[in-house]
Amino acid sequence: MKNIVIKLLASLMLFAFAFSANAAASEHATTEQQVSSTHKEENYQSKPFSEMITGFLESTGIVALVNPREDEMSATGQPMSDFHKGLGRVIMILVTFLLFWLAIAKGFEPLLLLPIAFGGLLANIPVAGIAGDHGFLGVIYQMGLSNEMFPIIIFMGVGAMTDFGPLLSNPKTALLGGAAQFGIFGTLVGAVALSQASLVDFTLQQASAISIIGGADGPTSIFIATKLAPELLGAIAVASYSYMAMVPIIQPPIMKALTSEAERKIKMSTLRHVSRLEKLIFPILVLVLAILVLPESTPLIGAFMFGNFLKESGVVERLNDTLQNALINITTIFLGLGVGSKLAADQFLVPETMFIMVLGIVAFSVGTAAGVLMAKIMNLFPGHKINPLIGSAGVSAVPMAARVSNKVGMEYDRTNMLLMHAMGPNVAGVIGSAVAAGVLISLFQ
Amino acid sequence: METNLVIEGVKFMFLGMGTVFAFLIIMILFMNLMSYVIHKFFPEPQPSADMQQAGAQKDNKKIIAAITAAIAHHRQG
Numbered sequence A: 001m002k003n004i005v006i007k008l009l010a011s012l013m014l015f016a017f018a019f020s021a022n023a024a025a026s027e028h029a030t031t032e033q034q035v036s037s038t039h040k041e042e043n044y045q046s047k048p049f050s051e052m053i054t055g056f057l058e059s060t061g062i063v064a065l066v067n068p069r070e071d072e073m074s075a076t077g078q079p080m081s082d083f084h085k086g087l088g089r090v091i092m093i094l095v096t097f098l099l100f101w102l103a104i105a106k107g108f109e110p111l112l113l114l115p116i117a118f119g120g121l122l123a124n125i126p127v128a129g130i131a132g133d134h135g136f137l138g139v140i141y142q143m144g145l146s147n148e149m150f151p152i153i154i155f156m157g158v159g160a161m162t163d164f165g166p167l168l169s170n171p172k173t174a175l176l177g178g179a180a181q182f183g184i185f186g187t188l189v190g191a192v193a194l195s196q197a198s199l200v201d202f203t204l205q206q207a208s209a210i211s212i213i214g215g216a217d218g219p220t221s222i223f224i225a226t227k228l229a230p231e232l233l234g235a236i237a238v239a240s241y242s243y244m245a246m247v248p249i250i251q252p253p254i255m256k257a258l259t260s261e262a263e264r265k266i267k268m269s270t271l272r273h274v275s276r277l278e279k280l281i282f283p284i285l286v287l288v289l290a291i292l293v294l295p296e297s298t299p300l301i302g303a304f305m306f307g308n309f310l311k312e313s314g315v316v317e318r319l320n321d322t323l324q325n326a327l328i329n330i331t332t333i334f335l336g337l338g339v340g341s342k343l344a345a346d347q348f349l350v351p352e353t354m355f356i357m358v359l360g361i362v363a364f365s366v367g368t369a370a371g372v373l374m375a376k377i378m379n380l381f382p383g384h385k386i387n388p389l390i391g392s393a394g395v396s397a398v399p400m401a402a403r404v405s406n407k408v409g410m411e412y413d414r415t416n417m418l419l420m421h422a423m424g425p426n427v428a429g430v431i432g433s434a435v436a437a438g439v440l441i442s443l444f445q
Numbered sequence B: 001m002e003t004n005l006v007i008e009g010v011k012f013m014f015l016g017m018g019t020v021f022a023f024l025i026i027m028i029l030f031m032n033l034m035s036y037v038i039h040k041f042f043p044e045p046q047p048s049a050d051m052q053q054a055g056a057q058k059d060n061k062k063i064i065a066a067i068t069a070a071i072a073h074h075r076q077g
Helices: A002-043 A049-058 A061-066 A087-104 A110-123 A136-145 A149-161 A165-169 A171-179 A182-196 A204-215 A218-228 A230-245 A247-258 A276-293 A295-313 A317-343 A351-379 A388-394 A400-412 A419-443 B005-041 B050-076
Strands: none
Touching: A061 A087, A087 A110, A087 A230, A087 A317, A110 A136, A110 A230, A110 A317, A136 A149, A136 A317, A149 A218, A149 A295, A149 A317, A165 A171, A165 A276, A165 A419, A165 B005, A171 A351, A171 A388, A171 A419, A171 B005, A182 A204, A182 A351, A182 A419, A182 B005, A204 A218, A204 A230, A204 A351, A204 A419, A204 B005, A218 A230, A218 A295, A218 A419, A230 A247, A230 A317, A230 A351, A247 A351, A247 A388, A247 A400, A276 A295, A276 A419, A276 B005, A295 A317, A295 A419, A351 A388, A388 A400, A388 A419, A400 A419, A419 B005
């Protein structure tokens, strides 16, 4: 009982003390408030309530879409047409909904398509200016895309995921990965031909950036696009990733059209065992060759081989794990959002986008056909026969293209496992498109 | 338009495809050279399986039988 009384007294005293302190503080605060309120009144004019309501209503998104403001500028600070401020944005928001559907319901490269599409949705919000210089998408773009940082980091992760074993055990299949790069350069000629025919106005830089879609390699496309034609980045990235997702639809008809039944049933000799030392030396070997032959390609090849070297070294499991998982995932989020910021209506809803989409699918198809034909040419020479179906895997798109080769092969002979054979040209295709990218960069230096 | 863009594009194509193939052919040559050197001078230590082999023989036969059965089943299905 005594205890309780003491406690009660003590708490009362504490309370009284706190209250007095509080009162003193609030006295102090009221004087300050008076000062600041007189200060504020200079800027803030009292308005009638009705005016406040109309003022608020004028700032809503609906009004901004229906009746765009005169002074609103695009993310790059250019004046925009009323179409791009109003209806264009609505169309683009619907386009991003379509991309959501493709990614979620159809499983089209959801890891990249979802962040890109959501970035596109945010970039098309009127007034907020999220894709502008001070919006967060704009900041992400400045942080890692305009300086080509994110694609390089992705390349490191892809390198850490790549196994060069199948290529090392059958080196000549690398030629298939080279042939498929014809998709890039063939499309380049196509794009400049369109431009020459005055159908569309592409500069040589823009045509090169578009044609790299044929390399079927997302990070490479983004790397080249930001370097040579940043204004086309949105369309190029969307085309590149959506066609990569459509590889299982695009490739099989071309592969079947160019091969005979007997060729599709060719069985390839089993791959030899590759020693650990070979796998360890290979990334350094390729990098040294790149340094000697084409230094312009070393940002991409260097990052790729760095990732692969860490993996094959076998002594930095933690770094390897981070590259393959945490780092590439974080970068993918930022890369997607940054690319999405280029889906703003004023940059995407232009006639060029349609041509980019068409040229992109042409590039993919030509690359596939060139790989298959190259395999048929190689079969004319003596040596182990190559199943032409693995030629299509020369367009990078790791590992989707190799799986497609395997699947088509199994349709004709269920015991014919082509997957590992197709991985050879597949990873060679990545090196091939990095070299092709290096050539294009060096031409514009 | 003074310069013919198509001709420029064709030039790009020959240069680009030439470089890609040159790079890959050099890479293939070096890969073959590398595997030759490594197999000649640094052969991988073969796992000394002689001791285990006798014991493993029976198991191996069982495994082969299981695989054969699985393949036969797969072909039927």
